[in-house]
Amino acid sequence: MGLLMVGTVSEKASEMLAYAHETQEEKTIRGLALGIALTVYGREERADSLIKQMTGDRDHILRCGGMYALALAYRGTASNKAVSQLLHFAASDVSDDVRRTAVQALGFVLYSEPDKVSIFLECIPRNLVFLLPLFCLLVRFIIALYL
Secondary structure, eight states: OTTTTTTOOOHHHHHHHHHHHHOOOHHHHHHHHHHHHHHTTTOGGGGHHHHHHHHTOSSHHHHHHHHHHHHHHTTTTOOHHHHHHHHHHHHHOSOHHHHHHHHHHHHHHHTTOHHHHHHHHHHHHHHTGGGGGGSOHHHHHHHHHHO
């Protein structure tokens, strides 16, 4: 459903989110989370309310979907707002999966502006390196790639 509605931010995304809350099947929730993320592709501020709902959810799978939604909505924009939100989740979320996804999503947001990536890389030692012992192995690996 997400592929059919890429970039539409339609009401179907809210219905998909509601169904994700109703079902207990993990694979279905993952599919819905990614489908919802695809619906906000390239929509930036118009997707903020849906992103806020997903990133504030209790379910870590939907929060991961929120990271993907943030990455796809702001892909290639190097938006300070998106970068700061992703850094917040990379540093403070309780789920290793969400932290890993947030760090990966930074690549989507920053890929098209190499000058901002270099500024971001200068900030990593101050912001993330002191948190390396707290992260799972995959997050440490991704941060090492950035360095």
